[in-house]
Amino acid sequence: DAKTTQPNSMESNEEEPVHLPCNHSTISGTDYIHWYRQLPSQGPEYVIHGLTSNVNNRMASLAIAEDRKSSTLILHRATLRDAAVYYCILRALTSGAAGNKLTFGGGTRVLVKP
C-alpha cells in the first residue's frame, strides 16, 4: 500500500474550520483516498473518501489536488466532539476482503479549544 504522511497534531478553535493535510506522493491511479477518525476510547469511524474529484458529505469535505499527490480533509465548523485522531488511508481498488482492509498510519491528533 502507498504511504501517507500527516502532521502529528493540529489545534483549532471551536466553530472555526479545520484543514487537515495528507501527502501521498506515491499514490497510484487506482488508489482511493479514505479518511477515518477515532474519538477517545472508541473505534475508528468512517468520515469520507474520494478518487479524483472533491467530495462533500454531512461530516466533512475532501479536497484532492489535481495531481492527486496530496489531499485535505476540511471540517467546516469544528466542535468539541470533533477532537479525535484523523487517519488518511489509501486503498487500492482490489477485489475481495483484502482490498477492503485498512492500513493505518499515525494520523493527526486534532485538539479543539473552546
Add this chain to the structure above:
Amino acid sequence: NAGVTQTPKFRVLKTGQSMTLLCAQDMNHEYMYWYRQDPGMGLRLIHYSVGEGTTAKGEVPDGYNVSRLKKQNFLLGLESAAPSQTSVYFCASSIRRENTEAFFGQGTRLTVV
C-alpha cells in the same frame, strides 16, 4: 442498531492463559476483520474473513487464531497470552464491495501481566 459488538470490553490475563474475544455484527456483512492498536499507534490487521468458514492472515497474525463459524460472529483466540499482546483489539465489518466503509466495534482492552 447494535452494529458491531465486542465482548468483553476489558480483560486482564496472566501470561500463558488463553482467552477468546467475540465480535458480533448484526448488519449481515460478509467481511470481518480483527485489528490491534498499541499505545500511540495506528491499527494493525491481525486476521480477516471473507465469509462464513473462511479466514486469512493479516499483517500481525502470530500468536492468534480466528474462527468464523457463523456469518455474524468472528472470534479471536489467544492460546497462550504474552505481555506483548497487551493492546486494544478492534473488530470491524463491511459489505462485500470494493472501497466500502468499515464499521468498527468499541474495542477490547486486554492486559497481559
